[in-house]
Amino acid sequence: MWMMVVFDLPVTEIEPRKAANRFRLFLKDLGFEMAQFSVYVRHTPGKEAIQSLLSKIEAALPAEGKIDILQFTDKQYERIISFRGRCRGPDKKAPNQYEMF
Template sequence: MSYRYMRIIVMFDLPTLNSIDMKNYRTFRKFLVKNGFMMMQESVYSKIALNQSMANLIANKVRDNKPPKGLVQMFIITEKQFSRMEILVGEVSEEYITDDRRLIIL
């Protein structure tokens, strides 16, 4: 069976002016982490999905848990497209799985 791995990327810029805004920020960030998203850089999180239908389910879950204010952007790309990302400055984090092998020994 062939799988077409997808990557969901969520980027957000949320206000943190008062205690309610801070709570919304923390709640949204905790939601992402609890649901398997990993931080790529500050306010940019990604998660791998097995196929397009799973990616759509995850995207719907993010839509259902979006904060009331601020900017939240999300897109879905194939794992092949994600692997062609060019790192211009900095180092690649070892926390991310960057290939599509079924068994990865850490």
């Protein structure tokens, strides 16, 4: 499963800008990767992990702004089509599962 956090936070005043930056750093500390400046994604092992992350994110929400959290499967993630300028980006791949022997 994948989790995507998309947000639009105010950055015109000093304090809201600091809150927005703290939120971005918080997401990175949770293991999210920046897809775009206000779009962060993370692969999770399943729905239980998503619920745990959701609770942590909810506790750290800034006072202002709009935050959306999307959940989708590995197959749906692989269907994302990306462009860099007018060139099509490489296909997305879900990370390999670790095997224990």
